[in-house]
Amino acid sequence: DIVMTQSPDSLAVSLGERATINCKSSQSVFYSSNNKNYLAWYQQKPGQPPKLLSYWASTRESGVPDRFSGSGSGTDFTLTISSLQAEDVAVYYCHQYYTTPWTFGQGTKVEIK
Amino acid sequence: EVQLVESGGGLVQPGGSLRLSCAASGFSFSDHYMNWVRQAPGKGLEWVGRTRNKANSYNTDYAPSVKGRFTISRDDSKNSLYLQMNSLKTEDTAVYYCAREFDSSGYSYFDYWGQGALVTVSS
Numbered sequence: 001d002i003v004m005t006q007s008p009d010s011l012a013v014s015l016g017e018r019a020t021i022n023c024k025s026s027q028s029v030f031y032s033s034n035n036k037n038y039l040a041w042y043q044q045k046p047g048q049p050p051k052l053l054s055y056w057a058s059t060r061e062s063g064v065p066d067r068f069s070g071s072g073s074g075t076d077f078t079l080t081i082s083s084l085q086a087e088d089v090a091v092y093y094c095h096q097y098y099t100t101p102w103t104f105g106q107g108t109k110v111e112i113k
Numbered sequence: 114e115v116q117l118v119e120s121g122g123g124l125v126q127p128g129g130s131l132r133l134s135c136a137a138s139g140f141s142f143s144d145h146y147m148n149w150v151r152q153a154p155g156k157g158l159e160w161v162g163r164t165r166n167k168a169n170s171y172n173t174d175y176a177p178s179v180k181g182r183f184t185i186s187r188d189d190s191k192n193s194l195y196l197q198m199n200s201l202k203t204e205d206t207a208v209y210y211c212a213r214e215f216d217s218s219g220y221s222y223f224d225y226w227g228q229g230a231l232v233t234v235s236s
Contacts, residue, residue: 001177038220040222040223042158042223044158048228049210049226049227049228049229050158050210050223050226051226052222052223052224055215055222061224093157093158095158095222095223097220097221097222098220099220100160100163100174101160101174101175101176101177102148102160103160104157104158104159104160105157106157107157107158
Protein backbone atom coordinates (compact mmCIF):
# COMPACT_ATOMS: atom_id res chain seq x y z
CA ASP A 1 0.00 0.00 0.00
CA ILE A 2 1.11 3.57 -0.64
CA VAL A 3 1.45 5.46 2.64
CA MET A 4 0.64 9.15 2.51
CA THR A 5 2.23 11.31 5.20
CA GLN A 6 1.22 14.91 5.71
CA SER A 7 3.06 17.59 7.61
CA PRO A 8 2.43 19.33 9.84
CA ASP A 9 -0.50 17.71 11.65
CA SER A 10 -1.80 21.17 12.45
CA LEU A 11 -0.87 24.77 11.86
CA ALA A 12 -2.11 28.15 12.95
CA VAL A 13 -1.78 31.01 10.49
CA SER A 14 -2.78 34.66 10.74
CA LEU A 15 -5.53 35.94 8.47
CA GLY A 16 -4.07 36.99 5.13
CA GLU A 17 -0.90 34.98 5.62
CA ARG A 18 0.29 31.93 3.70
CA ALA A 19 -0.44 28.37 4.80
CA THR A 20 1.60 25.48 3.43
CA ILE A 21 0.74 21.81 3.80
CA ASN A 22 3.05 19.05 2.70
CA CYS A 23 2.21 15.53 1.57
CA LYS A 24 4.74 12.77 0.94
CA SER A 25 3.93 9.41 -0.64
CA SER A 26 5.89 6.25 0.13
CA GLN A 27 6.28 5.63 -3.59
CA SER A 28 5.92 7.76 -6.69
CA VAL A 29 2.40 8.51 -7.89
CA PHE A 30 3.69 9.89 -11.20
CA TYR A 31 2.72 7.98 -14.33
CA SER A 32 5.25 8.77 -17.04
CA SER A 33 3.12 7.60 -19.96
CA ASN A 34 0.70 10.50 -19.48
CA ASN A 35 2.92 12.79 -17.42
CA LYS A 36 0.41 12.99 -14.58
CA ASN A 37 0.64 12.81 -10.82
CA TYR A 38 -2.28 10.87 -9.33
CA LEU A 39 -2.71 13.13 -6.32
CA ALA A 40 -5.77 15.05 -5.11
CA TRP A 41 -6.44 17.44 -2.24
CA TYR A 42 -9.67 17.74 -0.23
CA GLN A 43 -10.95 20.21 2.33
CA GLN A 44 -13.21 19.05 5.15
CA LYS A 45 -15.00 21.47 7.42
CA PRO A 46 -16.57 20.30 10.70
CA GLY A 47 -19.72 18.26 10.19
CA GLN A 48 -19.33 18.25 6.41
CA PRO A 49 -18.09 15.74 3.85
CA PRO A 50 -14.77 16.32 2.12
CA LYS A 51 -14.74 18.72 -0.80
CA LEU A 52 -12.43 18.32 -3.79
CA LEU A 53 -9.93 21.18 -4.11
CA SER A 54 -7.49 19.95 -6.72
CA TYR A 55 -6.49 16.90 -8.74
CA TRP A 56 -3.58 15.79 -10.91
CA ALA A 57 -1.54 17.47 -8.16
CA SER A 58 -2.03 20.99 -9.50
CA THR A 59 -5.36 21.33 -11.34
CA ARG A 60 -7.79 23.42 -9.33
CA GLU A 61 -11.37 22.17 -9.23
CA SER A 62 -13.97 24.50 -10.76
CA GLY A 63 -15.24 27.04 -8.26
CA VAL A 64 -12.30 26.72 -5.88
CA PRO A 65 -10.76 30.12 -5.05
CA ASP A 66 -7.43 30.77 -6.73
CA ARG A 67 -5.74 31.30 -3.37
CA PHE A 68 -5.60 27.48 -3.23
CA SER A 69 -2.82 25.95 -5.30
CA GLY A 70 -1.30 22.49 -5.50
CA SER A 71 2.20 21.65 -6.62
CA GLY A 72 4.79 18.90 -6.60
CA SER A 73 5.61 15.70 -8.43
CA GLY A 74 6.64 12.13 -7.81
CA THR A 75 6.52 11.68 -4.05
CA ASP A 76 6.45 15.25 -2.70
CA PHE A 77 3.45 17.53 -2.92
CA THR A 78 2.29 20.82 -1.44
CA LEU A 79 -1.03 22.56 -0.96
CA THR A 80 -0.66 26.31 -0.50
CA ILE A 81 -3.28 28.77 0.67
CA SER A 82 -1.78 32.07 -0.41
CA SER A 83 -3.83 34.34 1.83
CA LEU A 84 -5.72 32.54 4.59
CA GLN A 85 -9.37 33.50 5.04
CA ALA A 86 -11.60 32.69 7.99
CA GLU A 87 -13.62 30.26 5.89
CA ASP A 88 -10.50 28.20 5.16
CA VAL A 89 -10.44 26.80 8.70
CA ALA A 90 -10.71 23.07 8.03
CA VAL A 91 -8.83 19.80 7.84
CA TYR A 92 -7.03 19.15 4.56
CA TYR A 93 -6.28 15.70 3.13
CA CYS A 94 -4.12 14.49 0.29
CA HIS A 95 -5.20 11.38 -1.60
CA GLN A 96 -3.39 9.12 -4.03
CA TYR A 97 -5.37 7.41 -6.78
CA TYR A 98 -2.36 5.84 -8.47
CA THR A 99 -3.08 2.36 -7.21
CA THR A 100 -5.61 0.62 -4.99
CA PRO A 101 -6.08 0.59 -2.12
CA TRP A 102 -6.59 4.33 -2.49
CA THR A 103 -5.02 6.02 0.51
CA PHE A 104 -5.22 9.37 2.24
CA GLY A 105 -2.88 11.40 4.35
CA GLN A 106 -3.75 11.65 8.04
CA GLY A 107 -5.00 15.22 7.61
CA THR A 108 -3.70 18.67 8.49
CA LYS A 109 -5.82 20.95 10.63
CA VAL A 110 -5.60 24.63 9.69
CA GLU A 111 -6.62 27.22 12.27
CA ILE A 112 -6.45 30.98 12.66
CA LYS A 113 -3.64 32.36 14.80
CA GLU B 114 -27.23 19.02 -9.53
CA VAL B 115 -25.31 15.95 -8.43
CA GLN B 116 -26.62 14.51 -5.18
CA LEU B 117 -25.56 11.50 -3.15
CA VAL B 118 -27.70 10.61 -0.14
CA GLU B 119 -26.71 7.82 2.25
CA SER B 120 -29.15 5.98 4.48
CA GLY B 121 -29.32 2.91 6.66
CA GLY B 122 -26.90 3.87 9.40
CA GLY B 123 -27.50 3.06 13.04
CA LEU B 124 -26.44 1.12 16.09
CA VAL B 125 -25.49 -2.54 15.71
CA GLN B 126 -23.90 -5.05 18.03
CA PRO B 127 -20.48 -6.53 17.37
CA GLY B 128 -20.80 -9.46 15.01
CA GLY B 129 -23.95 -8.03 13.51
CA SER B 130 -24.82 -6.85 10.03
CA LEU B 131 -26.01 -3.64 8.46
CA ARG B 132 -26.72 -2.46 4.93
CA LEU B 133 -26.10 1.08 3.80
CA SER B 134 -27.62 2.64 0.71
CA CYS B 135 -26.60 5.63 -1.35
CA ALA B 136 -29.19 7.21 -3.63
CA ALA B 137 -27.70 9.10 -6.56
CA SER B 138 -29.26 11.78 -8.72
CA GLY B 139 -28.31 14.52 -11.13
CA PHE B 140 -25.90 12.50 -13.25
CA SER B 141 -25.63 9.32 -15.28
CA PHE B 142 -25.08 6.95 -12.36
CA SER B 143 -24.51 3.89 -14.51
CA ASP B 144 -21.43 5.42 -16.15
CA HIS B 145 -19.48 6.05 -12.96
CA TYR B 146 -17.36 3.99 -10.63
CA MET B 147 -18.64 4.45 -7.09
CA ASN B 148 -16.80 4.22 -3.79
CA TRP B 149 -17.35 3.99 -0.06
CA VAL B 150 -15.03 5.93 2.25
CA ARG B 151 -15.32 5.95 6.04
CA GLN B 152 -14.19 8.21 8.84
CA ALA B 153 -13.99 7.02 12.44
CA PRO B 154 -14.94 9.65 15.04
CA GLY B 155 -12.25 12.31 15.20
CA LYS B 156 -10.06 10.44 12.71
CA GLY B 157 -9.03 10.68 9.09
CA LEU B 158 -10.42 9.23 5.88
CA GLU B 159 -10.18 5.53 5.05
CA TRP B 160 -11.15 4.06 1.70
CA VAL B 161 -13.47 1.05 2.06
CA GLY B 162 -13.95 -0.10 -1.51
CA ARG B 163 -15.55 0.53 -4.87
CA THR B 164 -17.62 -0.92 -7.67
CA ARG B 165 -16.87 -0.38 -11.32
CA ASN B 166 -19.55 0.24 -13.90
CA LYS B 167 -21.38 -2.24 -16.14
CA ALA B 168 -18.84 -1.79 -18.94
CA ASN B 169 -16.24 -3.10 -16.50
CA SER B 170 -18.37 -5.98 -15.26
CA TYR B 171 -19.29 -4.30 -11.97
CA ASN B 172 -15.99 -5.57 -10.58
CA THR B 173 -15.18 -4.57 -7.03
CA ASP B 174 -12.11 -3.68 -4.99
CA TYR B 175 -11.85 -3.62 -1.21
CA ALA B 176 -9.54 -2.36 1.48
CA PRO B 177 -7.77 -5.20 3.30
CA SER B 178 -9.47 -4.20 6.56
CA VAL B 179 -12.93 -5.04 5.23
CA LYS B 180 -12.29 -7.65 2.55
CA GLY B 181 -14.37 -10.76 3.15
CA ARG B 182 -16.74 -8.95 5.51
CA PHE B 183 -18.12 -6.10 3.38
CA THR B 184 -19.76 -6.33 -0.04
CA ILE B 185 -20.37 -3.43 -2.39
CA SER B 186 -23.10 -3.64 -5.00
CA ARG B 187 -25.17 -1.33 -7.15
CA ASP B 188 -28.51 -1.22 -8.91
CA ASP B 189 -28.25 1.06 -11.92
CA SER B 190 -32.01 0.85 -12.51
CA LYS B 191 -32.50 2.49 -9.11
CA ASN B 192 -29.45 4.77 -9.26
CA SER B 193 -28.35 3.22 -6.00
CA LEU B 194 -25.14 2.03 -4.39
CA TYR B 195 -25.05 -0.40 -1.46
CA LEU B 196 -22.66 -1.49 1.24
CA GLN B 197 -23.46 -4.76 2.99
CA MET B 198 -21.48 -4.98 6.22
CA ASN B 199 -21.23 -8.31 8.02
CA SER B 200 -19.28 -9.50 11.05
CA LEU B 201 -19.06 -5.93 12.26
CA LYS B 202 -16.40 -4.94 14.75
CA THR B 203 -16.22 -2.00 17.12
CA GLU B 204 -13.45 -0.55 14.94
CA ASP B 205 -15.94 -0.30 12.04
CA THR B 206 -17.67 2.54 13.90
CA ALA B 207 -17.51 5.49 11.53
CA VAL B 208 -19.34 7.84 9.24
CA TYR B 209 -19.61 6.13 5.87
CA TYR B 210 -19.56 8.30 2.77
CA CYS B 211 -20.39 7.32 -0.76
CA ALA B 212 -18.22 9.09 -3.29
CA ARG B 213 -18.24 9.31 -7.06
CA GLU B 214 -15.14 8.82 -9.14
CA PHE B 215 -14.83 11.55 -11.75
CA ASP B 216 -14.48 9.15 -14.67
CA SER B 217 -14.38 5.46 -15.49
CA SER B 218 -10.68 5.26 -16.22
CA GLY B 219 -10.22 3.24 -13.06
CA TYR B 220 -7.80 5.79 -11.65
CA SER B 221 -9.71 8.86 -10.65
CA TYR B 222 -10.29 11.26 -7.83
CA PHE B 223 -13.58 11.73 -5.95
CA ASP B 224 -15.47 14.73 -7.25
CA TYR B 225 -18.72 14.35 -5.29
CA TRP B 226 -19.40 13.01 -1.79
CA GLY B 227 -22.56 12.29 0.13
CA GLN B 228 -23.26 13.71 3.57
CA GLY B 229 -22.49 10.42 5.24
CA ALA B 230 -24.25 7.81 7.40
CA LEU B 231 -23.14 7.05 10.93
CA VAL B 232 -22.61 3.42 11.85
CA THR B 233 -22.00 2.63 15.51
CA VAL B 234 -20.88 -0.84 16.49
CA SER B 235 -21.32 -1.32 20.21
CA SER B 236 -22.81 -3.72 22.73
